[in-house]
Amino acid sequence: MIVGLSLALGWLGVAQAQVDLSALDKDMAGPRAQVLVLGSVHLSEMAKGFQPESLELVLERLAAFKPEIITIEAISGESCDLMARHPTVYGPERISPYCGKTDEARAATGLDVPAAIAAVSKTLADWPTQPGPAARRHLAALFLAANEPTSALTQWLQLAEAERRVGNGLDDALVVRLDKLATSNSEDSQIAARLAARLGLQRVFPVDDHTGDNAAIPDAEVGAYANAIRQAWKSAEAQTQPLRQHEDELKKNGDLLALYRYINRPDVRRVQADSDFGAAMREASPGQYAQIYVAGWETRNLRMVANIRAAFREQPGARVLSIVGASHKPWFDSLLGQMQGVDIVNVETVLRPPSG
Known part of the structure; x- marks a missing residue:
């Protein structure tokens, strides 16, 4: 019985190793x-x-x-929030290089990261075909509160110069931050956000x-x-x-x-x-x-x-x-x-x- 069971288990291992998944989608x-x-x-x-x-x-x-x-x-706002909630696993020194603070955005919008993520999802679900400047400023503020700065910049860059101003959840501090992001030397800002804005996309995905x-x-x-x-x-x-x-x-x-x-x-x-x-x-x-x-x-x-x-x-x-x-x-x-x-x-x- 033991020998037979060993042979059966060995056969199963071989059969599993031979499963080829590469053709599953040939008739998709x-x-x-x-x-x-x-x-x-x-x-x-x-x-x-x-x-x-x-x-x-x-x-x-x-x-x-x-x-x-x-x-x-880049690390998503959701993942940054998760790591911040487990300081014994992910010490602050390990988070700080990858996850910015959202204190200013929280003060401006009244939303912590989970609430801001929910607000972003709801806003995008009802997003109009031709959003006005107020809608873009509001969504940019939500993205900053959700710790998604590159997506916030994507909205900011789709505003006319005169519309890149305080209002709809953006205060002076957040406007300064967005202007700084727009000139920062990073592939997130200078390639991803600019390309997304050029193509009319609403966000990027960290x-x-x-x-x-x-x-x-x-x-x-x-x-x-x-x-x-x-x-x-x-x-x-x-x-x-x-x-x-x-x-x-x-x-x-x-x-x-x-x-x-x-x-x-x-x-x-x-x-x-x-x-x-x-x-x-x-x-x-x-x-x-x-x-x-x-x-x-x-x-x-x-x-x-x-x-x-x-x-x-x-x-x-x-x-x-x-x-x-x-x-x-x-x-x-x-x-x-x-x-x-x-x-x-x-x-x-x-x-x-x-x-x-």
Whole structure:
């Protein structure tokens, strides 16, 4: 009996391993979702003198893709609120780099984050085809209270200059914040919000997640953990140095279209992935700290991709643009490509250089 049960369980394991899900959607009804993953540099790290206008060719090509949904590498207001409610799990020092404060927006609107999220949902459900300036100012205030600043900026940028003023939930402090966001060097502001406003979208979707890479490393081992990762990176410097040099040259030249085409090339991303996470898997110091780093990275990507899928859950066949740090792109392409009814769009096709 024991031998027979073991054989049966073994057979089940083999049968499950052979299940191929790739053809489940071959006869699907309706259009397939088109997902474009744009690997990005972090514009906040660009050298002094960076001009957002140099992104215009990139924006033009992304606009031609006509995304209906845009996702960004930022933590949602809901997730920030969740982490803030669990300070023993996510200490303030771990939240502050990713989650801004909503004190000013709460004072202006009277809404905490959960109430503001509910108000945003209700407002968008009844959103008119041609919203007036008052409606946009009000929704911008709600997004700020919901800790969704990039969506607030998306509304702000769709207002005429004369209408970007105090009123309908926006006070002086919030207007100052929106003006500051509009000039901040970040891919969220200078690519996602500007593109969403240009296309007439009402919001962007933050999909980042730092719950999965919140590794529980004892204080006494933090130094060893960091050192193992540094050693892994150092072992691959010969591979990465030429890539960094060429990337720096493109940045200095101000050719942002060429830069984005370069950092999204599969051969570039392959070398970067191997010299970071491949090198970490090969790192052999005691404690397997570098492998813990990789596990956190993969968990983070899995949860981010789940958030992207949720963003177009109710829109089968949507055109989706996901803007994320370039290191994430191979994971996003691979994981999203396994989803039913989803096609991954070739970024090289979208970012073609100007003809002539």
